[in-house]
Amino acid sequence: MTIKDIARLADVSVSTVSKILNNKDSDISDTTRKKVLDIIKEYQYTPYSKIKKNMGRTYLIGVIVPKDYEYKDILVPSIEEAATKNGYHTLIYFADSIEKEEKCLYILSNKNVEAVLLYSIKDGKRAREILSKNEIPLILLKRDEEDKSSAQVYTNYENAGYLATSHLIKNGHNNIGLLLCNSLNSDKISEGYIRALYDSDILFDSNKVFRGQDILEAGKIGSHQLINMNVTAIVCENEKIACSLYQICSTYGVLIPKDISVICINTSGLSEMLSPRLDTVDLEIENIGKQAVRAMLSIVESKEAPNNIIREIDIRLKVGESVTSPFRKYNNNNKKIVVIGSMNMDININVDKMPTDGETLITNSIALLPGGKGANQAVGAGKLGGLVYAIGCIGNDNDGKTIYNSLVSNSVKADGVKFDSSLPTGKAYINIAKNGESAIVVYPGANDNLNIHQISKHKDLIIDAEFCLMSLEVSIKTIEFALNLCKKNKVKVMVKPSTMEKINDNFIKDIDYFIPNEKEINRLVEGDLSVIQKANLLFEKGVKNVIVTLGSKGCYLKNKDYSLLFEAAPFEANDTTGAADAFISALAVFMCEGNDLITSIKFALYAAGISITRQGVQTSMPDRMTLEMYRSDILNTLKVTKL
Numbered sequence: 086m087t088i089k090d091i092a093r094l095a096d097v098s099v100s101t102v103s104k105i106l107n108n109k110d111s112d113i114s115d116t117t118r119k120k121v122l123d124i125i126k127e128y129q130y131t132p133y134s135k136i137k138k139n140m141g142r143t144y145l146i147g148v149i150v151p152k153d154y155e156y157k158d159i160l161v162p163s164i165e166e167a168a169t170k171n172g173y174h175t176l177i178y179f180a181d182s183i184e185k186e187e188k189c190l191y192i193l194s195n196k197n198v199e200a201v202l203l204y205s206i207k208d209g210k211r212a213r214e215i216l217s218k219n220e221i222p223l224i225l226l227k228r229d230e231e232d233k234s235s236a237q238v239y240t241n242y243e244n245a246g247y248l249a250t251s252h253l254i255k256n257g258h259n260n261i262g263l264l265l266c267n268s269l270n271s272d273k274i275s276e277g278y279i280r281a282l283y284d285s286d287i288l289f290d291s292n293k294v295f296r297g298q299d300i301l302e303a304g305k306i307g308s309h310q311l312i313n314m315n316v317t318a319i320v321c322e323n324e325k326i327a328c329s330l331y332q333i334c335s336t337y338g339v340l341i342p343k344d345i346s347v348i349c350i351n352t353s354g355l356s357e358m359l360s361p362r363l364d365t366v367d368l369e370i371e372n373i374g375k376q377a378v379r380a381m382l383s384i385v386e387s388k389e390a391p392n393n394i395i396r397e398i399d400i401r402l403k404v405g406e407s408v409t410s411p412f413r414k415y416n417n418n419n420k421k422i423v424v425i426g427s428m429n430m431d432i433n434i435n436v437d438k439m440p441t442d443g444e445t446l447i448t449n450s451i452a453l454l455p456g457g458k459g460a461n462q463a464v465g466a467g468k469l470g471g472l473v474y475a476i477g478c479i480g481n482d483n484d485g486k487t488i489y490n491s492l493v494s495n496s497v498k499a500d501g502v503k504f505d506s507s508l509p510t511g512k513a514y515i516n517i518a519k520n521g522e523s524a525i526v527v528y529p530g531a532n533d534n535l536n537i538h539q540i541s542k543h544k545d546l547i548i549d550a551e552f553c554l555m556s557l558e559v560s561i562k563t564i565e566f567a568l569n570l571c572k573k574n575k576v577k578v579m580v581k582p583s584t585m586e587k588i589n590d591n592f593i594k595d596i597d598y599f600i601p602n603e604k605e606i607n608r609l610v611e612g613d614l615s616v617i618q619k620a621n622l623l624f625e626k627g628v629k630n631v632i633v634t635l636g637s638k639g640c641y642l643k644n645k646d647y648s649l650l651f652e653a654a655p656f657e658a659n660d661t662t663g664a665a666d667a668f669i670s671a672l673a674v675f676m677c678e679g680n681d682l683i684t685s686i687k688f689a690l691y692a693a694g695i696s697i698t699r700q701g702v703q704t705s706m707p708d709r710m711t712l713e714m715y716r717s718d719i720l721n722t723l724k725v726t727k728l
Contacts, residue, residue, distance in 0.1 A: 087218075088102045088103060088106065090128075090191065091121065091124055091125060091128070091130060094124050094128075095117075095120050095121045095124050097117060097120075097121060101113060101117065101121070102121055105118055105121050105122065106125075127188070128188060128191045128192055128195065130195050143196070143197050143198060143199060144172060144173050144174060144199065145173070145174055145175075145176055145196060145197070145198045145199060146164075146168050146173050146174070146175050146176070146198060146199060146200055146201075146202060146378075146381060147175075147176050147178070147189075147190075147193035147196070147198040147200070147201040147202065148161060148164055148165075148175050148176065148177045148178065148201075148202045148203075149177075149178045149179075149180055149186060149189045149190070149193075149201065149202070149203045149204070149205075150177075150178075150179060150180070150203075150204040150226070151179070151180055151181070151186075151204060151206050151269060152179040152180060152181040153181070153268070153269075154204060154269065155268060155323055155325075156351065156353070156368070156370045157179070158353070159353055159370040159371055159374075160204070160226070160370050160371075160373060160374050161177055161374070162374075163370070163371040163372075163373070163374025163375055164202060164374040164377060164378060165177070166374075167374060167375045167377075167378035167379075168378050171378065171382060173199070173378075173381075176193060176196065176198065178192070178193075180206060182206070183206050183207055183211075186203075186205065186206055186211075186212075187211055187215065190203075190211075190212055190215045190216065191215060193221075194215060194216060194218070194219045194221060197219070198221060199221075199222075199381070199385050200221060200222040200223070200224060200381045200384065200385055201216055201221060201222070201223055201224070202224045202226060202377050202378075202381065203223060203224070203225055203226060204225075204226040204227055205225065205227065205229070206269070208229050208231065208232070209223060209225045209229050209232050209235055210231070210232070212235075213232070213234060213235060222235075222236065222381070222384045222385065222391050223235040223236070223391070224236045224237070224238060224377050224380050224381055224384075224391070224394075225237045225238070225239070226238060226239060226373060226377055227239045228241065228397075233392055234391060234392050235391055235392070236380045236381075236384060236391040236392070236393075236394035236395070237394070237395050237396070238373055238376045238377040238380050238394070238396045238398070239373065239396075239397060239398065240368045240369060240370070240373055240397070240398045240400060241273075241397055241400065242270040242273035242274050242277070242350070242368075243273040243274070243276045243277040243280070244277060244400060245273075245274060245277060245350050245351075245366045245368060245400050246263075246273065246274035246275065246276065246277025246278045246280075246281070246320065246350070247277035247278070247280050247281045248277070248366050248400060248402055249277075249278075249320045249348045249349075249350060249366045249402075250263075250277065250278045250281035250282065250320055251281045251284075251285075252348060252364065252366075252402055252404075252408065253318040253320070253346060253348060253408060254281060254282075254285045254287070256318075256346065256408055256409060256410050256411075257410040257411055257496075257498075258317050258318040258346060258410075258411055258496075259285075259287050259317075259493040259494060259495075259496060259497075260293075260315070260316045260317045260318070260411075260493075260494050260495065260496060261278075261282070261287075261293065261316060261317070261318045261319070261320065262293045262294070262295070262311035262314065262316040262318070262319040262320070263275065263278050263293065263294045263295070263319070263320045263322075264295050264297070264303045264304070264307045264308065264311065264319060264320070264321045264322060264326050264330065265294065265295065265296040265297065265303060265322045266296075266297050266298075266299055266300045266302075266303040266304075266322055266323065266325075266326060267296055267297060267298055267299065267303075268322065268323075270322075271296060271322060274320075274322055274350060275294060275296075278294070278320060286489075286493070286499075287490075287493050287494075288486065288489070288490040288493070288494075290490075290494070292314070293311065293314065293316060295307035295310055295311060300323070300325045300326055300329075301329070303322070303326050303329075304325065304326045304328070304329020304330060304332075304333075305329055305333065307326075308326075308329060308330040308333040308334075309333060312333065312334070312337070312339060312345065315468075315708055316345070317345060317346065317411040317496060318345060318346035318347070318348070318408070318411070319345060319346070319347050319348075320348055320349070320350075321347065321348070321349035321350070322349070322350055323349060323350055323351060324349050324351065324352045324353065324355050324363070324365070325355070326349065327347055327349040327359070327363055328355060328359065330347060331347070331359050341361060341407050342361065342406070342407050342408055342409040343409070344710075346364075346407060346408040346409060346411070347363065347364070347407045347408070348363070348364040348365065348366070348407065348408055349363060349364075349365050349366075350365070350366050350368065351365060351366065351367060351368040351370065352365045352367070359407075361405065361406035361407050362405035362406040362407065363405050363406075363407045364402075364403065364404055364405040364406075364407045364408045365402075365403045365405065366400055366401070366402055366403070367400060367401050367402075367403050368398075368400055369398045369399065369400060369401070372398050373398050376396050376398060380394045380396065411470070411496050420472065420550075420551035420552075420677040420678075421472050421473075421474065421546075421549060421550040421551055422466050422471050422472065422473045422474070422550065422551065422552050422553075422554065422673050422674065422677060423473075423474045423475075423476065423501075423546050423547050423550040423552070423553045423554070423576075424459050424462045424463040424466065424473060424474070424475050424476070424477075424553075424554045424555075425459060425476045425477070425535075425540070425553065425554070425555050425556075425559070425563075425564070425567050426457065426458045426459020426460070426462065426477060426554070426555060426556035426558060426559060427457035427458050427459050427460070427477065427511060427527070427529070427532045427535075427556060427558035427559055428455075428456075428457040428459055428460040428475075428477040428478065428479050428485075428488050428502070428510070428511065428531075428532065429456050429457035429460070429488075429510065429511040429512055429513040429527065429528075429530070429532070430453060430454075430455065430456065430484040430487065430488065430510055430511070430512055430513070431452075431453070431454045431455070431456030431457075431512075431513045431515055431662075431701070431702060432451065432452075432453055432512060432513065432514050432515065433450075433451065433452040433453075433454060433515050433517060433660075433662075433700070433701065434448050434450075434451050434514065434515065434516050434517065435448055435449070435450040435451070435517050436448050436516050436517065436518055436519075437518065437519055438518050438519065438520075439516060439518050439522060439524055440516065452700070452701065454701045454702065454703065454704060455487055455488040455491040455703050456513055456515075456701075456702045456703065457477070457488070457511060457513065457532070457558070458556030458558050458581060458583055458666060459475060459476075459477045459554075459556055459558075459559075460475065460477065460488055460491070460492060460703070461663060461666035461670075461702045461703055461706070462554050462556070462581075462666045462669055462670045462673075463475040463492060463495075463497045463554075463670075464491060464492065464495045464497060464670075464703045464706055465663075465666055465667050465669075465670030465671065465692070465703075465706040466497075466554075466670040466671075466673055466674050467492075467495040467496040467497040468495050468496070468706050468707065468708045468709070469670065469671060469674045469692070469707070469708070469709045469712065470496075470674065470709045471670070471673065471674040471677060472498075472677075473496070473497050473498065474497070474498045474499075474500060474501060474546045474550075475492055475497050475498070475499055475501060475502055476501030476502070476535070476539065476540065476543050476546065476547075477501070477502050477503070477532070477535055478502070478503045478505050478531045478532055478533075478534045478535040478539065479502060479503070479504060479505065479510045479511075479531050480504070480505055480506075480508055480509040480510035480511075480530060480531045481504040481505060481506045482509055482510055484509070484510035484512075485504055485510040485531070488510065489502060489504075491703055495703070500543065500546060501539070501543040501546055503534075503535075503539055505531040505534050507531075507534065508530050508531040508533065508534060509530050509531065510530050510531055511527065511528055511529050511530035511531060511532045512527070512528040512530060513525055513526070513527045513528075514526045514527075514528075515662055517660050517662065517700075520658065522661060523660065523661055523662045525662075527558060527584075529558070529559075532558065532559050533559075533560065535559045535560065535563055536560065536562075536563055537562065537563055537566045539563075540563060540566055540567050540570065541566075544570060547567065547570055547571060547574065547576060548570070548574040548576070549574070550571075550576050551576070551577065551676075551677050552576070552577050552578070552579060552673045552676070552677065553567065553571045553576050553577070553578050553579070554578075554579045554581075554669060554670070554673055555567060555568070555578060555579070555580050555581070556580075556581045556583050557580065557581070557582050557583050557584050557585045558583050558584055564580075565592065568592070568595055568596070569595075571595075572595050577597040577598070578595070578596050578597050578598070579596075579597065579598040579600060579669055579672070579673060580596050580598070580599055580600065581600050581601070581665060581666075581669060582599070582601050582605050582609060583605070585605070585609060586608070586609075587609070588609050588610070588623075588626070590626055590627070593623065593626060593627060593628050594626060594627025594628065595627075596628050596629070597629045597630060598629070598630045598632060598672070599623060599628040599630070599631050599632070600632045600633075600634065600665070600668070600669055600672075601633055601634075602633070602634045602635070602636070602665060603616055603633065603634070603635050603636065606619050606620065606623075606633050607619070609623075610622055610623065616633055616635070616641065617633075617641055617643075617648075617650075617728065619633075620633050620641055620643045621643055621648070623643075624643045624644065629644060629645075630642065630643070630644045630682070631643045631644070632672075632686065634664070634665055634668055634693070635653075636653070636661065636664075637653050637658070638652075638653060639651040639652045639653040639690060640653075640668075640686065640690065641728075642682070642686060644682075647683075647727075648727065648728040649683070649725050649726065649727060649728065650725070650726045650728055651686055651687070651690060651723065651724075651725050651726075652723060652724040652725075652726075653690060653694065654690045654691045654693065654694025654695075654715075654723070655694070656694035656695065656697055656698050657697075657698065658697045658698075659697060659698050659699065659700065660697060660699065660700050660701065660705065661697050662701070662702050662705075663696045663697075663701065663702035663703070663705045663706060664693040664694075664696050664697050665693070666696075666702060666706075667689075667692045667693045667695070667696035667705070667706050667707070668689045668690065668692060668693040669689070670692070670706070671685075671688050671689040671691075671692035671693070671712070672685050672686060672688075672689040675688045675689070683725065684720070687719045687720065687723050687725075688712065688719055690723065691712060691715050691718075691719050691723075692706075692707055692712055695707040695711060695712065695715075
């Protein structure tokens with residue numbers, strides 16, 4: 086620091102400063118004298134410091150880190166220990182602003198330190214300007230891509246966010262939240278999180294990123310928000326946030342990792358008290374301090390050029406017990422469900438009543454939502470904790486991307502979903518009356534390109550599945566091919582005959598669970614027979630299990646052991662569009678978990694019942710926690726009648 090710097094800070098002339106330093110200031114006011122002396126004291130100015138520097142070495146290292154840097158208690162001792170071992174002493178400063186950081190740099194310059202190790206609040210530009218006057222080397226403790234002259238030893242926070250998120254994705258998570266506390270490195274961690282999602286074809290949803298003003302807000306409020314969004318996993322910026330998340334989960338009975346998986350960036354030992362043991366990404370903060378001192382020695386003693394020293398410290402994943410597959414949440418056997426069927430964008434149109442021939446109705450409510458029997462059943466199974474894979478075809482357009490995002494966000498593995506460039510995504514125009522009844526007109530679009538080749542390409546998804554769910558809104562040749570593949574590999578098949586106009590006896594005899602509604606069975610089996618008689622006739626034709634869904638009247642089961650009528654779950658209808666898909670997906674999930682058919686049908690009826698209380702299809706599907714709330718009623722209250 087020079088008297089020019091002091092003059093600039095005090096807003097006086099250089100000669101005024103010189104007079105005060107040499108006690109020739111009788112003509113200078115007390116106010117001015119005090120202002121100059123206060124700056125000299127504040128910046129610890131030493132006259133002729135440049136001359137003194139040439140008289141011998143000081144063996145002092147300056148260290149400046151932000152006051153709110155969360156790992157300063159690890160970084161600073163590691164620097165001090167490494168410096169002491171090599172015969173150096175440290176002068177340590179904590180800065181809470183850019184102005185304070187600049188002041189510390191001036192002070193260290195006056196003390197003729199051998200080098201400055203800086204974790205800058207912003208960047209190293211101003212530090213380089215100040216230190217270069219005294220030819221003091223600068224070692225940055227964070228990455229500054231604009232700096233081409235200083236040594237840099239750092240850890241990559243973007244890669245840490247990427248590694249943490251990728252670890253969750255590799256364990257089967259697609260619905261991942263992020264808790265940030267507005268620290269110096271929050272943006273970099275967020276960038277890594279987004280990059281990991283992008284690399285795995287998972288669409289980024291900003292609503293799943295909570296950035297608190299501090300650790301307390303991120304840990305308490307943010308944890309509540311993400312848990313209520315039903316994310317299956319959360320990345321925490323640090324262990325203090327993770328500890329808060331553990332506490333919130335404990336308070337509300339959310340189990341880690343059964344209900345939600347958790348990983349955090351780095352730990353200082355606090356998390357060792359947590360149970361289950363926390364998965365972390367180790368930033369190797371201690372190693373940063375050691376390597377920074379090594380870099381200083383290379384520059385000061387070996388005269389290595391500072392700009393030759395760029396060292397990124399390796400980070401590593403430390404696997405604990407807080408991350409598991411979301412599919413193990415309820416299904417410990419990991420039995421696979423594959424869904425083959427249509428994927429549409431639903432256009433829901435609310436009307437007072439169903440339109441009749443020649444009638445024009447006005448609607449005041451319209452909504453666009455992801456749908457299609459295949460996508461609906463896959464989402465329904467995913468929300469209930471099933472290990473579910475989808476095979477379907479969507480357009481390479483915004484509607485297709487919306488459907489794809491809905492699948493992966495609801496824990497569906499979309500390996501078999503194809504983006505088709507030749508046709509747009511299918512559409513379903515759904516009229517919904519006030520009494521909850523609905524009527525649907527479907528434009529197949531890209532669904533027409535779900536063909537035998539695509540099924541064959543993804544046959545590995547099918548051959549080891551427990552169940553294959555099929556809806557007949559796609560090519561019958563495709564369904565027949567898939568049905569034959571399932572038969573050869575002893576995969577049980579559930580079929581919803583949505584658009585089937587005529588029964589093919591050879592086709593239905595290979596179906597394990599044929600699940601029409603009342604209108605569909607009356608269309609398929611003509612005549613004056615009752616629904617029960619028609620179901621019995623289908624059974625006689627070779628279907629192993631016929632389950633007719635009867636809306637508010639429940640459902641009827643016919644197989645070799647039972648002729649049973651199940652009452653409906655006690656819910657008032659708001660929109661019945663998704664009821665059948667909710668029923669089928671729940672039936673498959675609960676049977677995969679080892680429940681018998683009777684019990685599984687009961688759960689399926691309640692899943693359908695919950696869905697009719699809500700608008701839409703995929704949005705109406707219940708998650709597992711909601712359905713489990715009714716477990717006692719399902720098992721003990723729902724009435725079943727033998728016929």
